[in-house]
Amino acid sequence: MSRSSQLHQKLFAQRLGTSAQHILAKNSVRLRGNRQFTIPAPKEYPYQWNWDSGFIAYGYAHQQPERALVELRTLLDGQWANGLLPHIVFHRASTQRFQPYFPGPNFWASKKSSANAPTEVATSGLIQPPMITLALWHVYASLNRRRPTYAKRVLREFYPKLYLLHRYLMTARDPEQTGLVTIFHPWESGFDNSPRWDKPLSRIRPRNIPKYRRRDRTHVNPKFRPSDKSYARFISLALRLKRKDYDDRKIYPLHPFKIKDKVFSSISYLAHRRLFQMATILGDPSADIRRWMRQFEKNIFRYCWNAKTRSFSDYDLITKRQIPSTTIAGLLPLMTGLLSARRVNGMIRALDQANFCGQKACAVPLAPSVGIQQPTFNHELYWRGPIWVNINWFLWRALRLYGFDDRAKHQADHMLQLIHDQGFYEYYSPKTGAGLGARNFSWTAALAIDLLANHPRDRQHL
Ligand code: 9WN
Numbered sequence: 001m002s003r004s005s006q007l008h009q010k011l012f013a014q015r016l017g018t019s020a021q022h023i024l025a026k027n028s029v030r031l032r033g034n035r036q037f038t039i040p041a042p043k044e045y046p047y048q049w050n051w052d053s054g055f056i057a058y059g060y061a062h063q064q065p066e067r068a069l070v071e072l073r074t075l076l077d078g079q080w081a082n083g084l085l086p087h088i089v090f091h092r093a094s095t096q097r098f099q100p101y102f103p104g105p106n107f108w109a110s111k112k113s114s115a116n117a118p119t120e121v122a123t124s125g126l127i128q129p130p131m132i133t134l135a136l137w138h139v140y141a142s143l144n145r146r147r148p149t150y151a152k153r154v155l156r157e158f159y160p161k162l163y164l165l166h167r168y169l170m171t172a173r174d175p176e177q178t179g180l181v182t183i184f185h186p187w188e189s190g191f192d193n194s195p196r197w198d199k200p201l202s203r204i205r206p207r208n209i210p211k212y213r214r215r216d217r218t219h220v221n222p223k224f225r226p227s228d229k230s231y232a233r234f235i236s237l238a239l240r241l242k243r244k245d246y247d248d249r250k251i252y253p254l255h256p257f258k259i260k261d262k263v264f265s266s267i268s269y270l271a272h273r274r275l276f277q278m279a280t281i282l283g284d285p286s287a288d289i290r291r292w293m294r295q296f297e298k299n300i301f302r303y304c305w306n307a308k309t310r311s312f313s314d315y316d317l318i319t320k321r322q323i324p325s326t327t328i329a330g331l332l333p334l335m336t337g338l339l340s341a342r343r344v345n346g347m348i349r350a351l352d353q354a355n356f357c358g359q360k361a362c363a364v365p366l367a368p369s370v371g372i373q374q375p376t377f378n379h380e381l382y383w384r385g386p387i388w389v390n391i392n393w394f395l396w397r398a399l400r401l402y403g404f405d406d407r408a409k410h411q412a413d414h415m416l417q418l419i420h421d422q423g424f425y426e427y428y429s430p431k432t433g434a435g436l437g438a439r440n441f442s443w444t445a446a447l448a449i450d451l452l453a454n455h456p457r458d459r460q461h462l
Contacts, residue, residue, distance in 0.1 A: 016420050017452050020445035023424050024059060027442045028067075031091055035074040036067070041426060041438035043219040046101050048075060048089040051190050052443050054131020055390055059446025061139045062453045068139045069154060072132055076161050078123045080116040083168030084246075085132065086123035087187060102215040103238060114246045125246040126188050126238070129264045130169065133162050133271035137278065155278050163286070166275055169268055170292045172248035179295025180260040180303060181268050182317060184251060185237045189261050192234075193226045193383040194369065195376035196314055196325045200257055203318075206236035220426075220437050224382050259323070260315040262304045266333045269296040300333060310346050327370045328356065328391055334398040344402050351395070357387075363433035364418050366392050366411070372430060379431040386427035386436055389415060389444045393451070412451050419448050 027038045037048040038056045045052075053075045060068035078089030090105040105122035117123060136158050144151035173182045183189055186197040212235060217225050226234070237257055244250040252258070269292075276289045303315040306322055311330030313322035331347050333339075339347070354361035355371035362372065366387045370377045378385045392415050399408035418428060424444040425435030 012416075012420065013452050016416060016448060020059065020424065020448045020452075021063070023440050023445040024056065024442060024449075027440065029091070031074065034070065035077065035091075036070045037074040037089075037091060038071060038442050040443065041441045044216070044426075044438040048078070048091060050075060050085055050087045050089075050128040051131040054129075054135040055393075055443035056446045057132075057135035058138055059442075059449040061135070061142050062449055065139050065143050068135065072136055072139075072158070075132060076158075078118060078121055079161055079165065080114070080118065080123075082116045082172065083164035083166075084116065084125075084127060084172075085130070085165050085168075086110070087126040087128040088124040090122040090124075092121070100215060102212060103235065107212075107238075109242065110246070113242055116246070125241055126185050127169070127173070127183075128188060128190050129267040130162075130165060130271045131267065133166070133274050134267070136162065137274040140278070152281065155282060159275075159278050159282055162275055162278070163289075166268070166272060166292070167288065170288070175252060176317075177295060178260065178299040178303060179269070179292050179297070180262075180265040180299055180315070182252075182258050183261045183264060184241055184255055184257055185234070186257075187234065187238075189264055191263070191327075191329060191369070191383050193230060193381070194325075194327055194329065195374070195384060196323060196327055196329055197259075198325070198376070199323055200259060200316055200318070201230065201233050203256055204233040204236055206232040209235055209239060221380075224380055224437055226382060256318065258317040260303055260317065262300065262312045262314050263329050263332045265296060265300065265304075266336050269293065269300070269336055272296070296336075297338060300336070300338070304333070306330075310343070311350065326374060328367050328395075329369075331367075332391070332394055332398075335394050335401065337401050348399075348404065348407070357430050362430040364414055364428070364430065366414050366418065366428075366430070367395055368430040369427075379429045380436050382427070382437065385430065387418070387430050388427050389419070389447050393447045396451070412454075416448060416451055419444060424448070 024038060028036055029039060030036050037053060039046055040049050040052040053071050057068040057071045060071060075089060078086050108124045110117035110123045110125055111119060140151050140155055143154060169181050174180060186192050209232065214231060240255065241251060272289050272292050276285060279285045279289060304312040306313045309326055309330060312333045313324065316323050331351060334347055350356065351367060352358035355373045356367050357365050368385050368387055369383050369391060370385045376384055380386060392411060396408050396411045399411060418433065422428060422435035423439065424441050425439060426437030426441040428435055
């Protein structure tokens with residue numbers, strides 16, 4: 001590489017890294033008692049979201065590990081006594097400072113509904129994938145290089161809460177003991193509006209819903225957001241959970257949306273592995289964690305592998321069938337590292353097809369959330385086609401894991417270039433490459449920092 005192109009790349013990385021740090025700093029909210037959190041995006045998402053904070057902590061970990069710890073500590077302030085880590089924590093400073101959000105703290109009524117809910121802060125009654133454990137491990141690893149004694153103290157502080165969270169996921173959300181997590185609501189998946197949920201959602205007949213006003217279309221173009229029909233079903237499902245006091249034992253027998261989510265479960269599995277490493281370092285490798293791992297290793301194939309599509313399906317506990325849907329999520333269990341070389345190669349080939357924006361079929365060669373040849377594909381509708389940075393980051397990690405280094409580098413280059421050209425958006429159109437949804441989106445910024453730090457060409461800079 002010539003010196004001038006090296007210099008160009010250095011400047012590119014510096015500029016992008018600095019802008020990303022700037023977004024995280026601007027989206028950061030200070031609370032009392034040394035607590036801080038980062039809103040996912042100004043206006044649209046004014047509180048603390050669970051898996052967002054996990055991704056965000058990855059970004060902080062490189063230069064501000066202490067800030068990463070504060071992010072995760074502040075998230076854990078919302079943890080319930082039974083281990084549930086809510087998908088939104090409504091810190092009071094946010095309520096006072098920002099626009100109203102629906103469904104907000106009064107809708108969820110966490111304190112009134114459940115004795116398990118924290119008394120100091122209001123939360124939602126749903127969960128999200130446990131990125132927190134992966135993020136904490138990432139912060140620990142970076143601290144451990146310089147301050148091993150302190151790093152171990154950090155593990156000791158976080159471990160009991162993380163263990164409680166994993167135990168909740170593997171008991172209340174897996175009474176079948178499959179090692180796969182049951183979600184009760186599409187919002188729990190993080191892939192809220194994905195066609196993965198169309199079929200099970202079609203069973204939901206919204207009734208007894210008090211009048212509500214959607215706020216999610218105030219700050220972003222309404223055509224990017226879910227339809228009113230889907231929204232009514234989301235609200236109806238959330239109300240059913242509240243009416244059962246968020247008590248999993250009451251919910252489980254009759255709840256109409258019970259799905260073993262292949263992506264949530266894959267993230268949980270990776271998180272169990274990190275939890276197990278933490279437990280070993282602390283001298284208490286719990287047999288439970290090992291059991292959860294073994295259950296997943298067997299059952300992800302038993303319940304979710306689909307030989308016809310040669311990818312993974314979600315499993316509907318009500319129909320006792322896989323949910324047929326071909327979205328990018330079908331390839332994400334790649335990240336577990338459990339697949340045979342034959343399966344991996346088949347899935348990488350699928351990624352390289354036009355359907356997933358290979359063969360120059362899209363404005364950028366990054367994976368869209370739904371294949372562009374699928375009937376449900378829409379290039380700008382939330383989770384139904386756009387390119388998300390977190391999904392492509394997962395794929396980038398998977399490519400590295402299986403040794404596809406050049407392919408991974410190519411993926412990282414395109415992600416960074418897209419973010420550089422368009423700005424830090426919530427998602428991007430595969431058709432035009434344009435940034436869509438919320439602007440100044442925190443996890444896009446945080447994962448850009450992580451990509452830059454892991455990217456060979458920029459290793460020395462961040
Ligand atoms: C509902 C915050 C969250 C993400 C989700 C994403 C979206 C919320 C919404 O925003 O969900 O939780 O209002 O649509 O789908 O993954 O955590 O960024």
